[in-house]
Amino acid sequence: xxxxxxxxxxxxxxxxxxxxxxxxxxxxxxxxxxxxxxxxxxxxxxxxxxxxxxxxxxxxxxxxxxxxxxxxxxxxxxxxxxxxxxxxxxxxxxxxxxxxxxxxxxxxxxxxxxxxxxxxxxxxxxxxxxxxxxxxxxxxxxxxxxxxxxxxxxxxxxxxxxxxxxxxxxxxxxxxxxxxxxxxxxxxxxxxxxxxxxxxxxxxxxxxxxxxxxxxxxxxxxxxxxxxxxxxxxxxxxxxxxxxxxxxxxxxxxxxxxxxxxxxxxxxxxxxxxxxxxxxxxxxxxxxxxxxxxxxxxxxxxxxxxxxxxxxxxxxxxxxxxxxxxxx
Amino acid sequence: xxxxxxxxxxxxxxxxxxxxxxxxxxxxxxxxxxxxxxxxxxxxxxxxxxxxxxxxxxxxxxxxxxxxxxxxxxxxxxxxxxxxxxxxxxxxxxxxxxxxxxxxxxxxxxxxxxxxxxxxxxxxxxxxxxxxxxxxxxxxxxxxxxxxxxxxxxxxxxxxxxxxxxxxxxxxxxxxxxxxxxxxxxxxxxxxxxxxxxxxxxxxxxxxxxxxxxxxxxxxxxxxxxxxxxxxxxxxxxxxxxxxxxxxxxxxxxxxxxxxxxxxxxxxxxxxxxxxxxxxxxxxxxxxxxxxxxxxxxxxxxxxxxxxxxxxxxxxxxxxxxxxxxxx
Numbered sequence: 099x100x101x102x103x104x105x106x107x108x109x110x111x112x113x114x115x116x117x118x119x120x121x122x123x124x125x126x127x128x129x130x131x132x133x134x135x136x137x138x139x140x141x142x143x144x145x146x147x148x149x150x151x152x153x154x155x156x157x158x159x160x161x162x163x164x165x166x167x168x169x170x171x172x173x174x175x176x177x178x179x180x181x182x183x184x185x186x187x188x189x190x191x192x193x194x195x196x197x198x199x200x201x202x203x204x205x206x207x208x209x210x211x212x213x214x215x216x217x218x219x220x221x222x223x224x225x226x227x228x229x230x231x232x233x234x235x236x237x238x239x240x241x242x243x244x245x246x247x248x249x250x251x252x253x254x255x256x257x258x259x260x261x262x263x264x265x266x267x268x269x270x271x272x273x274x275x276x277x278x279x280x281x282x283x284x285x286x287x288x289x290x291x292x293x294x295x296x297x298x299x300x301x302x303x304x305x306x307x308x309x310x311x312x313x314x315x316x317x318x319x320x321x322x323x324x325x326x327x328x329x330x331x332x333x334x335x336x337x338x339x340x341x342x343x344x345x346x347x348x349x350x351x352x353x354x355x356x357x358x359x360x361x362x363x364x365x366x367x368x369x370x371x372x373x374x375x376x377x378x379x380x381x382x383x384x385x386x387x388x389x390x391x392x393x394x395x396x397x398x399x400x401x402x403x404x405x406x407x408x409x410x411x412x413x414x415x416x417x418x419x420x421x422x423x424x425x426x
Numbered sequence: 427x428x429x430x431x432x433x434x435x436x437x438x439x440x441x442x443x444x445x446x447x448x449x450x451x452x453x454x455x456x457x458x459x460x461x462x463x464x465x466x467x468x469x470x471x472x473x474x475x476x477x478x479x480x481x482x483x484x485x486x487x488x489x490x491x492x493x494x495x496x497x498x499x500x501x502x503x504x505x506x507x508x509x510x511x512x513x514x515x516x517x518x519x520x521x522x523x524x525x526x527x528x529x530x531x532x533x534x535x536x537x538x539x540x541x542x543x544x545x546x547x548x549x550x551x552x553x554x555x556x557x558x559x560x561x562x563x564x565x566x567x568x569x570x571x572x573x574x575x576x577x578x579x580x581x582x583x584x585x586x587x588x589x590x591x592x593x594x595x596x597x598x599x600x601x602x603x604x605x606x607x608x609x610x611x612x613x614x615x616x617x618x619x620x621x622x623x624x625x626x627x628x629x630x631x632x633x634x635x636x637x638x639x640x641x642x643x644x645x646x647x648x649x650x651x652x653x654x655x656x657x658x659x660x661x662x663x664x665x666x667x668x669x670x671x672x673x674x675x676x677x678x679x680x681x682x683x684x685x686x687x688x689x690x691x692x693x694x695x696x697x698x699x700x701x702x703x704x705x706x707x708x709x710x711x712x713x714x715x716x717x718x719x720x721x722x723x724x725x726x727x728x729x730x731x732x733x734x735x736x737x738x739x740x741x742x743x744x745x746x747x748x749x750x751x752x753x754x
Contacts, residue, residue, distance in 0.1 A: 121696060145754050158456070158598070161600075161602060217741045218446060223660070224660065234597050237604065237605045248597065267649070268650040269562055269644070269649070269652075272487065274489060276645075277566060300652050301648070301650075301651075301656060302652035302653070302656035302659070303656060305656050305657065305659070305660035306656075316597070317597055317604075317605065317646065318645065318649050320597040321597070321629045321646050321650050321653070322629075322649050322653045323629075324597075324628050324630035325629040325630070325632065325649070325650045325653040326628035326653050326657045327630045328629060328630035328632050328633045328634075329633065329653070329654045329657040329658055330657055331633070333657075333658060335552065336689055337689065340685050340688070340689045343685075349562055350681050350682045350685060351682075353681060354679075354682045357668050357669070357675055357678060360668070361665065361668045410667065
């Protein structure tokens with residue numbers, strides 16, 4: 099029901115998604131009357147899409163704790179509950195991130211031993227993609243939490259990569275650099291032979307692709323992700339303005355436009371939409387608030403992939419083994 | 427003597443600098459014999475450039491504390507000392523940042539009341555520039571330190587802007603967002619009527635130009651600065667690769683090349699080279715390690731401007747007034 103663009107985006111994405119993946123059914127959770135202005139029950143049913151009515155909505159700017167306490171009839175709450183009832187296998191939302199995290203933790207729980215879930219997202223890099231976590235769920239982390247993030251990120255990355263290289267975000271690569279928390283986390287990462295730990299990585303190297311997983315606390319990850327978005331938008335604006343300088347640049351811009359458009363599509367954050375809340379007992383995926391249809395579809399693909407890969411159970415297994423427990 | 431490209435860059439920059447600014451003399455501090463392979467004493471003297479011989483060099487990867495203890499004959503040490511003797515008004519180095527900071531603090535001292543110096547740099551934004559600090563001198567900051575950074579950044583920005591808007595970097599703009607340190611810093615910033623405090627700012631808004639000064643701890647600032655560098659390099663590489671796809675894109679690339687080159691020059695970090703160590707009693711400027719001649723010249727310009735603007739004395743005045751002292 100929420101997200102910046104409203105439910106229409108989610109419905110179109112769901113329709114395209116069930117058309118493409120015949121192994122998936124969709125439950126739209128929201129105000130039935132409003133949802134049916136976009137499509138009919140009959141048409142939706144033919145597309146393997148049903149509706150679960152919800153009378154409330156969590157606002158995008160609502161305080162997460164307020165939502166957790168007072169919005170038990172909201173589409174977000176009911177959608178997450180369908181996971182607990184085993185009516186669904188994954189939940190995707192474009193709504194309030196904080197509320198989604200709070201309800202996710204409350205309703206789905208983390209696995210025993212997992213102190214905090216982490217938000218994890220794939221970023222486009224020079225070759226392939228790199229998973230960055232945490233992206234904002236935890237503003238302060240202990241070394242043990244960063245270590246848990248590394249193990250969880252490794253599980254996610256290992257669906258496409260047999261031995262993912264794991265890096266720890268720091269402001270330098272020398273062993274003396276960084277906070278005490280980061281130095282202690284490095285020791286934990288180094289000591290676990292299950293991890294292909296490749297050392298510290300600085301933020302200017304995130305996009306080189308030399309790491310498959312980059313671990314950081316939620317504040318650092320959030321700053322990195324948003325600086326990247328801001329820089330890309332700034333450069334795109336500068337390029338557009340440069341093309342408007344005079345008739346020659348306008349013509350040149352016209353010639354080059356299809357090329358830049360294609361490039362933009364390749365680097366488009368929407369192609370990498372779908373942030374996962376790792377450490378929860380079920381698959382919960384956050385779509386960007388202003389995701390368009392294609393971007394929302396990408397978030398659905400991320401959710402389906404995690405169900406197929408059995409990510410939550412594999413995380414549970416990884417974190418419950420002896421080597422990890424001894425760190426507790 | 428150091429920096430990634432060696433002393434030749436600094437010498438050429440000094441020569442261009444004294445030619446452009448007739449109110450400045452330069453002292454090159456380094457291995458005299460090596461420096462004279464690039465120019466003669468006679469020629470340098472005509473250009474108002476002299477040499478102060480130094481027998482040692484601080485290595486780029488040397489531990490700052492090791493340098494502080496054992497490199498008292500290094501070019502870095504001697505150069506900073508010329509400030510203390512009042513032989514010079516400003517010192518510019520492309521060397522080891524940590525060592526420069528350590529020696530700067532030890533030799534030049536901070537003003538009474540200033541707990542820690544901050545590294546501050548101008549970033550290109552949609553309109554004009556925004557000063558970001560701290561960029562890595564302090565990995566953990568107290569609210570009071572962040573508050574001091576705001577006052578110091580304001581002084582620097584006020585040379586070009588009478589009432590600079592000051593923002594505090596956070597992972598959201600709602601009052602509930604962020605760490606306890608950031609929330610406490612916000613209270614201090616709000617309470618000081620000398621500051622035009624404009625609230626929290628997220629990292630994706632750094633480049634919109636809605637703030638003239640953005641305050642953050644050194645870890646966050648370092649991640650933001652380096653992510654920006656990394657994103658820009660990544661996009662530039664993608665654009666170059668796109669132009670090489672086929673004969674049509676190669677021709678299009680040839681047509682558009684001068685435009686992109688001009689754009690690149692405008693956004694070139696070297697045009698914004700020169701990070702200041704604010705809070706020290708003298709002007710100390712860090713040039714990027716791999717600065718070219720033009721970039722090094724820019725760092726010299728930053729240093730000259732701060733001497734003219736009398737930045738250290740104005741910071742001392744701002745931080746010693748009653749309103750500030752009462753916060754201690």
